[in-house]
Amino acid sequence: MKKIALMTAAMLACAAACSSGETGGAGQGGRSPGTVEITMWHGQEDTSADSVEKLVAEFNRTHPTIKVTTDSGGVTADAMLPKVTTALAADTYPDIAYMYGSWSANIARSPKAVDLTSYVKDPKVGWDDFWPNTRATVTVRDKVIGFPAVVDDLAVLYNRKLLAKAGLKEPSKDWTWDDFRAMARSMTDPATKTYGTTWAVSGGEETTWGLWPLLWQNGGQILAPGDKKAAFNSPAGVQALTVLQQMAVVDKSVYVDSSPAEKGQKLFESGRLGLMLAGPWVLPDLQKAKVDFGIAVLPGTGGDHQTISGPDNWVVLDRGEDRVKASVEFLAWLTAPEQQMVWMKDTGSLPTRKSITALPGYKDFVAKYPGIQVVTDNLVNAKQVRPASTKYPRVSAYVAEAIAAVLIGRKDPKSALDEAAVKSDAVLAVPGQ
Structure with a gap:
């Protein structure tokens, strides 16, 4: 099970306060003319890390105007909040970070957490296709701070x-x-x-x-x-x-x-x-x-x-308007049904969108992970969020x-x-x- 790291009071307070850095900091070096470079800290390990890297490589190959650089952030997903909190204070934070859903309120307090509400209204994003509990988890007091990354249930x-x-x-x-x-x-x-x-x-x-x-x-x-x-x-x-x-x-x-x-x-x-x-x-x-x-x-x-x-999120942090737009374009692609199917087959994760279950490859996914349909169907029993x-x-x-x-x-x-x-x-x- 994914373990949620215990946070000290100082770290929790810093998550809100660490917002003084100027945009356009880390990750600007080596930028090719006409290409927007963004950095993502994924915190994944083993098979999950391999799957993320594979998908990012495919995005970079098919989207020449955006280059996504991946990193574990130097920590596993369990420790991503203190890592990002420290990076916000030092102005070394990434454009995108993988964050547990129970941390949403903490990271949302920082002005560097981008409000994506206007972006997710784009029909191309298919926002309403995500399960309701994933949308609720990534939304804090009407502020959408990212895209659903993973959904699961007990x-x-x-x-x-x-x-x-x-x-x-x-x-x-x-x-x-x-x-x-x-x-x-x-x-x-x-x-x-x-x-x-x-x-x-x-x-x-x-x-x-x-x-x-x-x-x-x-x-x-x-x-x-x-x-x-x-x-x-x-x-x-x-x-x-x-x-x-x-x-x-x-x-x-x-x-x-x-x-x-x-x-x-x-x-x-x-x-x-x-x-x-x-x-x-x-x-x-x-x-x-x-x-x-x-x-x-x-x-x-x-x-x-x-x-x-336990929905988790891809949170977008403000590194300037161009990089925010590039981050949204990348995440809209990464969380689209076709890419999610690749991730699901690699990792055994549940579909984050309802439409994924209608894809031709979904039957192969169910066959690869016997019993997974029970867990997917169980999402309707996830009626409340923390x-x-x-x-x-x-x-x-x-x-x-x-x-x-x-x-x-x-x-x-x-x-x-x-x-x-x-x-x-x-x-x-x-x-x-």
Whole structure:
């Protein structure tokens, strides 16, 4: 799973303030007459990096008036916000940066984040073709700061061999969290160190985002209207966290994963984990490991199988009007259905646009990644997005601490969430979003 880096208060404040550099700075050297050069920090690794480089090379070949130079930014995508924040202060920032959607409010505060609202109205962009939640994630208070880069959602991956060994049927489309708990309990075997499921407690968004669907399914919200007070410690939130507590503390069916190295996934790959909340990003790894697995939507509450999606963005930063226009032209091309199909086949990512599913190559994509259609169809269950607040990463960190304390048996759900709410309210009360 993509891990969201925890940000310090200084970094979050700097994201808004670092905007004094003049346009036309880094990346101007070696510019060919008549060619606009732009720089993109993609933060991708391995197969994803190779796919980005391939697509950029094709764009450069077919668009002689624009030259795109790619770079990882010297960091992975997890650390892109602090990297860009520092670069804004030093006037060494790129034209385009890959940014997690939960950072949208932070980067939008900087005047160097270009408002693309007028650009995306161009029919050639096909803005309405993007899934609604991706458009919502890249829009902060009516300011469009980039293009959707990736969309995913949480589903449940299950090990077919462990299910069969426990005498269980595969999850049905209307299964519940009670069913999930019972399955996890049945597949747990301390003698072989086999677990029913896993939960990351390494901190931040990796820990919290799996809790939000349970909260939403129970009718709760992360923050109160206006984003000035916590709401996750409502009875709905307590009920959601209690589900995890009962599994981890009472049933002992949860592998509590404290390592950012994602040992839970390694357990799944080795056949010692029955159920795992994950998404399309793990499918290539599971195929390489030759795991016999299936995919189901999240368990439901009262028939609601709401999930959470983690859209990421290509954010455009102001390096002058010509470079902004070149960046928009490049991103409109990169996110067009034909190029997205190349990216999807290479990486197993979901379609960012509805029209992609109608392309001839989509059937080949589905065939290459068995079960991916379930995850794509699950996008309709991604009905809500996380708060567009600069304070959200810190709120997420406080909730992550609460979840970890509950799963290791140190605190009960209500007191843990109440403590997190007090800390969150103090941060949310500070002026500025």
